[in-house]
Amino acid sequence: MNNTNNRKGRLKSPKYRILIGADLREFRQKSGYSLSDVSDMTGIxxxxxxxxxxxxxxxxxYYFEFAKAVSYPFRTLHSLKIPLKPAYELSQEKKARTFLTRKIRKIINNEGFLGEGKTVDEIIDELVRLNLIERxxxxxxxxxGVMRNLxxxxTVEVKAKIKRKNIYVRFDG
Structure with a gap:
């Protein structure tokens, strides 16, 4: 079974919740609030x-409501040194796609790049011209695949299809 679908495994208290909870408790106590006070202030x-x-x-x-109620400084969460890494690593293929997506978003965000529309080949040509990828x-x-995700x-939409090639434009909403 895939770990992301294993509800019981996902719901076990990971270390970060224990750290945040303990920090909130310590902050609450130092601030003089009782459990009842927090409950009254949050409705929890x-x-x-x-x-x-x-x-x-x-x-x-709930953690954010608790923190707001006792004026817990959110930046303090950084001091807990919670590792900023995903529970599950992406495959090399997906990491490469993410890298490519960032490059494509960069040129799409360039005002007017997609203009009247671009094909995949034209997008690749622009990425190569800007030295963002190697052809x-x-x-x-x-x-x-990246364009389908966009x-x-x-972010983008297909304006037309010419000889089995999509013409992409910025999404007009």
């Missing part, structure tokens, strides 16, 4: 406040 039941302090509660919104290391299939993100 006392038992849930206790579970947050233990790192059991999984709803991040021999990037296939039209890879660029087409369509899903409402």
């Amino acid at each position: 039941p006392i038992n849930t406040v206790i579970e947050m302090e233990q790192g059991v509660t999984i709803n991040i919104d 021999e290391k990037t296939s039209s299939k890879e660029v087409s 369509i899903e993100d409402n």
Whole structure:
């Protein structure tokens, strides 16, 4: 079974929730607030406040409401030294696609680049011209895949199709 679909495995208290909960508890106590005070200020039941302090509660919104209620400085979260890495690494193929997506977004955000529309080949030509990619290391299939993702993100849309080639323009919404 894929780890991302394993609900029971996902819901176990990871270290960061335990750290944040303990930090919120310490801050609450130093500030003189009781569990009841936090409950009154947030509308969150006392038992849930206790579970947050233990790192059991999984709803991040509760932690933010708690933090706002006791004036906990959000930047303090950085001091917990929570590693900023995903639970699951992307494959090399997906990392390469992400890198290519950033490059394509860069030229798409250039006002007027897509203008009346560009084909995948024209997008590749522009990426090569700007020295953002090497032509021999990037296939039209890879660029087409990125463009499909950008369509899903409402960044671009297909204006027309000429001889089986999509003509991409900025999404007009």
